[in-house]
Amino acid sequence: MSSSNPSAQRPAQILVVDDEPDLRTLYELTLLREGYRVEAAGSVSEAREHLDAGRFDAVITDMRLPDGLGMEILQRIQQEQRSERCVVMTAYGSAENAVEALKAGAFDYLTKPVDLKQFRTVVASAVQAQAAPARPVRQAEDSGSKLTAITSNAGIAALERLVGGSEPMRLVKSRIAKVARGMAPVLVRGESGTGKELAARAVHACSQRSDGPFVAVNCGAIPENLLEAEFFGARKGSYTGSSQDRDGYFQAARGGTLFLDEIGDLPLAMQSKLLRAIQERSVRPIGSTQEDAVDVRIVSATHKDLQAEVQAGRFRQDLFYRLNVIEIAVPALRERREDLPALCEALLARIARDAGMPIPALSAEVLQRLSQHPLHGNVRELENLLHRAVALSDGDVLHIDVSSPAAQLEPAGAPPATATQAPAEPQQPAPPAARPAAAVPSDLQSYLDQQEREILVRALQESGFNRTAAAARLGLSLRQIRYRIARLGIATPGGDDSHGNGPDD
16 A cells, blocks of 8 residues: 555545445545545444555544444554544534544544535545645754644744743643644633733644634624624625625634634623534525535634633533633743743844834843732733833833832833832822812813723723723723723723734733
């Protein structure tokens, strides 16, 4: 039998395992028409004989066979570290079997009765993934240790954007490189500001789908009445203002990765529709009578404890198990303090590049003070501190004052605060009792806006400009605080919300 790596000189070799002769023949004919070479087996023992005889590019196996389970074939492939990508076919309604297979290392799954168009798409993805070693390969060096992964240069670059050589970060990068090879859904978990979107982008860049689109969606930022149209698309005339057909996020991410950020903020009604789209791999645009097949890999992220949300009835348990097939936990900055120097260097380099200025230096004393700061906002709070330090600096060396709740910064050369010269405190509205009784504002709305602005600015400063934390402190939703920030024209450092290091990651 020929080599296991497909090439232009030979068709890919597929092993089909199913105990129903009619279905087995249907799968064989479908694959032969696609140009593959096909061998077939009707049991676990026959499949073992074929595997003993040679190598394949992909193995497509039914879950239930006369003499065992398809999982046994998958387990053998995993134990022997063979290169075949395994696709498992499960009965309709057996979602737990599909999840179990994905966790055991299956590349993907199909639900019976199998849709032949979907069948061809999944097999093509499996063959493409098996061929991935033929792509350019590099080794990523991580603080003296080498992270070896079968990935493209884009994948290495994405992993290097996850700055840090601490043991927690090495484990994160290693897990990303490993799980990127399959199609199993990934849940990225971590506190706000830890870089969950960067981890999701690395999963995409390290996968065989890296040439496809990466579509990032903030589930908490979409008005509830627009969720279905945004996710699944809409046909012309399906609702007021719909003047033409439009694709949703699922269609836009075809052949690539759909990143569902802050998945815990998705309303329950939309959760059930999302679950069906993931299970059926098809979506029905609003106003359409037909479903569109979609080929996407789902990566989601949350700062919430989804298991607690499930127990509280705010998140569907079946959707949680479907999304949480593989988990990547991004550590908080306090769990990897040794990465602070490298993070500061990388962040300052980017800040200086954007500002068109030389890269400023941080003294050992400043780094020591930063290492003792709580940094509840993680990397985002650190970036905001450095942004403000650069903005206020008038020399080559930055001085950072992290003593106040708002982490006030001093420019280089500024005199130290004395007993008579205390650091400036955030302006606070005077207590109502201190106001003159006759001080009636001439413009009530402007007066109220000013009070609201002062409260919002103070809450943002004390949370390190983490909008999610500030909103929680004020009893607002993320959507509400964003609206107020925009309406009142409050400037917030740290970049826009769509960026990987945005203020609401």
